[in-house]
Amino acid sequence: MPERRTRADAVSNRARIVQVARELLASSSELPMNAVAKAAGVGQGTLYRNFATREALLAEVYRADVDRLVASAPELLAEHDAATAFRLWLDNVADYARVKRGVLAALEGGELAAGHHDPIAEAIDRLLAAGRAEGTLRADVGASDVLLLLGFLSRPEAADRAHHVLDLIFTGLRVR
Amino acid sequence: MPERRTRADAVSNRARIVQVARELLASSSELPMNAVAKAAGVGQGTLYRNFATREALLAEVYRADVDRLVASAPELLAEHDAATAFRLWLDNVADYARVKRGVLAALEGGELAAGHHDPIAEAIDRLLAAGRAEGTLRADVGASDVLLLLGFLSRPEAADRAHHVLDLIFTGLRVR
DNA sequence: ACCTGAACACCGTTCAAGT
DNA sequence: ACCTGAACACCGTTCAAGT
Numbered sequence: 001m002p003e004r005r006t007r008a009d010a011v012s013n014r015a016r017i018v019q020v021a022r023e024l025l026a027s028s029s030e031l032p033m034n035a036v037a038k039a040a041g042v043g044q045g046t047l048y049r050n051f052a053t054r055e056a057l058l059a060e061v062y063r064a065d066v067d068r069l070v071a072s073a074p075e076l077l078a079e080h081d082a083a084t085a086f087r088l089w090l091d092n093v094a095d096y097a098r099v100k101r102g103v104l105a106a107l108e109g110g111e112l113a114a115g116h117h118d119p120i121a122e123a124i125d126r127l128l129a130a131g132r133a134e135g136t137l138r139a140d141v142g143a144s145d146v147l148l149l150l151g152f153l154s155r156p157e158a159a160d161r162a163h164h165v166l167d168l169i170f171t172g173l174r175v176r
Numbered sequence: 177m178p179e180r181r182t183r184a185d186a187v188s189n190r191a192r193i194v195q196v197a198r199e200l201l202a203s204s205s206e207l208p209m210n211a212v213a214k215a216a217g218v219g220q221g222t223l224y225r226n227f228a229t230r231e232a233l234l235a236e237v238y239r240a241d242v243d244r245l246v247a248s249a250p251e252l253l254a255e256h257d258a259a260t261a262f263r264l265w266l267d268n269v270a271d272y273a274r275v276k277r278g279v280l281a282a283l284e285g286g287e288l289a290a291g292h293h294d295p296i297a298e299a300i301d302r303l304l305a306a307g308r309a310e311g312t313l314r315a316d317v318g319a320s321d322v323l324l325l326l327g328f329l330s331r332p333e334a335a336d337r338a339h340h341v342l343d344l345i346f347t348g349l350r351v352r
Numbered sequence: 353a354c355c356t357g358a359a360c361a362c363c364g365t366t367c368a369a370g371t
Numbered sequence: 372a373c374c375t376g377a378a379c380a381c382c383g384t385t386c387a388a389g390t
Contacts, residue, residue: 037376141344149325149341151327172349186354220385
């Protein structure tokens with residue numbers, strides 16, 4: 001298998017697409033594929049070659065944010081008991097959701113159903129497993145349940161009430 | 177103000193539009209306005225004259241279902257303590273959501289933000305107020321919080337887990 | 353009063369033709 | 372190997388012309 005060098009213009013095209021998408025999302029929350037291609041100065045075909053679906057493009061745009069969110073789960077577990085770590089992690093999710101609703105939209109694509117390795121689901125699994133071991137979080141709750149509950153964060157009206165509603169959720173997941 | 181008779185064709189057009197929309201939703205979950213007009217045998221202008229937005233059309237399609245759901249709240253309160261009534265009512269919502277996801281989609285339109293009299297929010301308010309009076313439901317929960325939490329029912333993956341997730345929500349809303 | 357349907361604007365996606 | 376952009380299919384919405 002010989003090294004296959006990617007053409008320089010292809011590399012810069014891809015980078016520019018992602019950059020432009022990020023900028024468009026900062027100002028509008030919609031992301032028309034044609035608009036991305038035009039603003040990036042590439043043909044539509046090039047856009048689709050790089051990102052076959054809008055979801056793929058969103059995932060790339062928010063990859064760093066999602067990585068940070070996922071990485072914070074084990075960090076919190078190292079410093080706190082599991083229930084506290086879970087509570088703090090939920091606040092992290094809310095903070096991300098407030099700034100960029102896209103983080104949530106990106107993870108709602110349905111990778112859930114596909115069952116492929118959704119890193120956010122894995123982070124939740126770790127937190128839940130730790131809480132189960134501690135006896136502080138309910139044993140009959142799965143990551144997919146939590147993801148369903150967190151879906152409310154993607155609604156625009158959620159902004160004000162997010163932390164309060166997260167508190168309700170957390171209370172429901174605790175062992176009484 | 178003299179009686180203004182509506183033309184007979186206008187009446188039947190409106191009825192046929194709603195009927196056709198109901199049928200399309202039964203088989204596809206999408207509802208293209210052009211498709212509704214075509215299937216109903218009317219021009220697009222007629223469709224828009226009757227229903228200025230898709231939301232208005234959906235509201236009309238599901239009006240009977242929503243009415244039933246709303247009416248069940250006081251009925252349940254008459255027969256059960258407030259916490260039980262609330263729990264049973266949540267199950268009613270889940271049952272509706274399973275059969276026709278549109279009921280949920282219709283109520284998510286954003287009447288919430290507008291603050292106009294959303295009958296579902298009123299039904300929830302009655303249940304919460306009764307639970308507060310009884311001391312069995314948390315006092316710091318509003319109908320808008322519950323609506324946000326119920327939003328998960330509109331997701332396709334919710335079907336299997338709906339009752340379980342509702343149980344988690346209910347637990348979070350109970351006074352411990 | 354009410355209706356029709358052509359027309360406009362917009363979007364996603366594909367693919368023949370180019371370099 | 373990669374790119375361009377015309378082209379196709381689709382949708383929402385409006386409005387001039389009809390009855």
